[in-house]
Amino acid sequence: MVIATCRLCAADLTETFVDLGMSPLCESYLTAAQLDGPETFYPLHVRICSACLLVQLPAYVSGEAIFSDYAYFSSYSRSWVAHAGRYAEAMAADLALGPDSLVTEVASNDGYLLRHFVARGVPVLGVEPAANVAAVARARGVRTEVRFLGADSGADLAERYGRADLVVANNVYAHVPDLVGFTAGLAALVKPTGLVTLEFPHLLRLIERHQYDTIYHEHYQYLSLLTAGRALATGGLAVVDVEELPTHGGSLRVYARPESAAGEPSSRVKTVLDAERDRGLHEVAGHRGFAAAVATVKRDLVDFLQSAHGQDRRVVGYGAPGKGNTLLNHCGIRSDLLPYTVDRSPHKQGRFLPGTHIPIHPPEQIDRDRPDFVLVLPWNLRTEISEQLGHVRDWGGRLVFPIPRLEVA
Structure with a gap:
């Protein structure tokens, strides 16, 4: 087995931070003509350098690609x-x-x-x-x-x-x-x-x-x-x-x-460094345990979607961000549990999410279908998207945020 080396200090990378299995490139959105063709998946195995503590993903794919x-x-x-x-x-x-x-x-x-x-x-x-x-x-x-x-x-x-x-x-x-x-x-x-x-x-x-x-x-x-x-x-x-x-x-x-x-440096530099040290991030041991938290997020989201599906309650997605593709592929979610997502970008509309092949529609599709739940994939824009989707509550719909923990709002 070839051992990857740290891109900052060149030490061997022997410690795992988290291993998310295999996933396609998160921005490789597919056309309808590509759905029946082969699709490449790459490892998402993140390591931590024992020498300099850089958490990193080996360059499975070049920046140019x-x-x-x-x-x-x-x-x-x-x-x-x-x-x-x-x-x-x-x-x-x-x-x-x-x-x-x-x-x-x-x-x-x-x-x-x-x-x-x-x-x-x-x-x-x-x-x-x-x-x-x-x-x-x-x-x-x-x-x-x-x-x-x-x-x-x-x-x-x-x-x-x-x-x-x-x-x-x-x-x-x-x-x-x-x-x-x-x-x-x-x-x-x-x-x-x-x-x-x-x-x-x-x-x-x-x-x-x-x-x-x-x-x-x-x-x-x-x-x-x-x-x-x-x-x-x-x-x-x-x-x-x-x-x-x-x-x-x-x-x-x-x-x-x-x-x-x-x-x-300003005093704020010391404040942040001290917070990292207190959390254990100035040593390898402080980075352990993340995989268990990941497993909980996955279990809760899959359980929610399966429960909604079993009760004939419809869940659709909002957004087609790269982070959403990591989440959906890691959780094994496909169009049976999430029939589509929507995105404001016309460059993504009409395409399909990589790996999961979930279709991407314009945002107006949500208003036409009036689903029971909308799974917000770009949860980092929660305030902005909650305002955009405030009208979903008019028909009794609710928003679902998967990170940091499952929340139905």
Whole structure:
């Protein structure tokens, strides 16, 4: 048997964090013509490095295979666009950004964030590997390069466009198999006195809130502040501040600067590190026991769906996020228990979920069918979706949230 090695420190990976079996790529939505063809499943076996404590999924699939053509468009979440707008407003004020500044975002998607800086007259550069998504950003007036970030591409982009006052990397630091090379790219893009900010789901919250559906092949690592700091240090970047955010079930926004300009970190850095230490995340043993919590989530959801089916009560899905595909495939849920789901993105409508082959309809299908229950797969957008689906209660329908524990609301 070949033993995988840690992508951060190269130690052998012999400790399991959780093994979710086999699953297809979470964003590989199928057309009707593909339903009778073969479909590839890959392991979802997450390890923890005994040396540096990085929780990681071996690169069973390359980043190019996942991200070169992508089905996720950030702008379809109103709450996420609003979150980006608040960030842009704060950064523009704090850093006094203006027409002589530069903001570079890595994994800039469809321009959901950079468009807020464009509206303020701040020059921007988006770096987005998915050509189909980058085209949407360009159509919105967001200057975007179709590139994967690494040490060489970061240096090339900095030479062509200049180094940035602010480098943004939202929900991408967990998505890169070459963590060291990507970090070198971030360091190349930022000015010697500039700022790098990263947002990613916090491993501490993933464990506490049983968020195992956020494990999928495009998430190569699951980060604590401790391990994120160790990764950033490989590129000469030092953590100077951190915020705890409610997004994605509990995220961190990490602020880092080149080490020569970093200075002393804020007190919030120590607070978060202490919380991780208290939970046991500064040693391997503190990561054990997650598999038992996963089994409980699976059992409760399957029991609920089978019970509803046995009582001739209809359950349909809302949303077609990547996390939902991990959940449904791990639980073995198919269209007999969940006949369809809906999604606001026209890029997903008319397609089928990978592995489960559950069809994806426009949201209006729920209003026509008036089901008894709506299973909310993007539970991390609970507030936004609860408002969108508030009318379901008009016909006696109820919303079901599977994470952190089954709740019928």
